[in-house]
Amino acid sequence: MRRGSLSLAAQAFVWQLVVLALMIGTGAVLAVLDARRDHDVATELQVRDVAVSVARAPSTLAAVYSPYPSGLLQPTTERIRADTGMDFIVVMAPDRTRYTHTNPERIGKPFTGNIDLALAGQTFTETFTGSLGPSIRAVTPVYDGGRVVALVSAGVTRARIGNQVASQLPVILGVSAAGLALAGFSSFLLSRRLRRQTHGLAPEELRVLYEHHDAVLHSVHEGLVVFGAGPGPAEVVNDQARTLLDLPEGPVHRSDLPLSLRQMTWGVVRDETHVTTDRVLLVNQDVVSWDGKAIGTVLTIRDHTELRAVLGELDSVRGFAESLHAQAHEAANRLHTVITLVELGRSEEAVAFATDELQLSQVLIDRMLAAVGDPALAALLLGKVDQAAERGVSLAISADTALDSTDPLSPQEAVTLVGNLVDNAIDAAAGTADKSVEVSVGHREQHLWVRVADSGPGMSAEMFARAAERGYSTKSDHAGLGLALVHRLVDRHGGAITTTAAPHSAVVVRIPLREKS
Missing domain, CATH: 3.30.565.10 (Histidine kinase-like ATPase, C-terminal domain)
Incomplete structure (x- = not known):
């Protein structure tokens, strides 16, 4: 039988590794995307809370009405920014003039971004590319009674969020690698078991072997009964064996054989004559071995009645x-x-x-x-x-x-x-x-x-x-x-x-x- 192609066990091992690698890789990518989405949601909530807290603080309203709002608000907002992990907290007039900024050089300059909803009295969040780059920001109004007298914007840059997600990558990749290693080891064990059961044959060889096996079993004129090493039923019983031994359809155990065949010892038997009720049979038995280990016996039976x-x-x-x-x-x-x-x-x-x-x-x-x-x-x-x-x-x-x-x-x-x-x-x-x-x-x-x-x-x-x-x-x-x-x-x-x-x-x-x- 020709050789050269990978065995069934080897092909199964390779395909399992490919499928497992794709599944685990896809899972890792989804885990990263999910972590990023979770950070975005958490960041939106955080910047909203910080902006609302600053806008509702009495000191903020008082500073807005003072002669020098920036001098009072800048130290306070910077301290809050450092404590909360914000990248910027900007307090501005309704005309967009900044009172505070992370970069003091931008104080007094106009705020870039959408403020229409905040001027209308709403708190909202958005992703916008400002002076510090792409960020997630919240904008909320500062009220004096029912009138909007100022606006507060708090935000976190995308770079900071990316760093936070990146800090989780070693854990995600470590878990993925461990999963891949465990799956690969399990696949290897399964491949070894499959190799033992298929004797290292390739799929094409197994197909040819089955076709030849089936053709021989139905064409041979001798009875053939193959038992494994265990106590279970026969692994192969051809049509002629069922006829010669008067065996029923279905699984055949040693107890179903004629009495003299049941009493045969495990080993090689040559041209032994056995007599049943209707026939005189010539029986041979061989022990089948693989890699030095006995894996079963093969009985061949010829009709010698005539x-x-x-x-x-x-x-x-x-x-x-x-x-x-x-x-x-x-x-x-x-x-x-x-x-x-x-x-x-x-x-x-x-x-x-x-x-x-x-x-x-x-x-x-x-x-x-x-x-x-x-x-x-x-x-x-x-x-x-x-x-x-x-x-x-x-x-x-x-x-x-x-x-x-x-x-x-x-x-x-x-x-x-x-x-x-x-x-x-x-x-x-x-x-x-x-x-x-x-x-x-x-x-x-x-x-x-x-x-x-x-x-x-x-x-x-x-x-x-x-x-x-x-x-x-x-x-x-x-x-x-x-x-x-x-x-x-x-x-x-x-x-x-x-x-x-x-x-x-x-x-x-x-x-x-x-x-x-």
């Missing part, structure tokens, strides 16, 4: 072939014996030997065909007799065996059922002193009844159930895949399978007959 059926038939054919090979070898030995007896001139003994051997073989075949009406099952049992003999095990067909058909099983199912049970019994009996196996089949009490006993130690009911549930074969345990296949077949036909350990080890299968319509 293949296992073919292999079962192949095993039966191989057994027949091995049996025929053994019989051919034995027949060759007997033929050599007969030929040698004839060459020695003992013809009567040769005839008697050949007749006895033929009679024994024919008796066994006749008895088997009479007891078991299905030729495939009869051939299987004849082959198993020779197989058991090669391993030193005596395989006997019980006297109560009587089966005219394999109903309700098909001949192939009957071969699978009896063949697996006999193979397990031969394995168990081969290691004992008695080395014997007995097979009994028949229809009893509206059931197909199969009993295979052996001289082995047998299994308890708990061990038997556990071996059947396990669903995969082991070389150290004779009841592996074969027993699981038997259980699957019995369950499919609504039958029952039990085991006994005393007085002889035996497995008994009962399958109900179908009702005839």
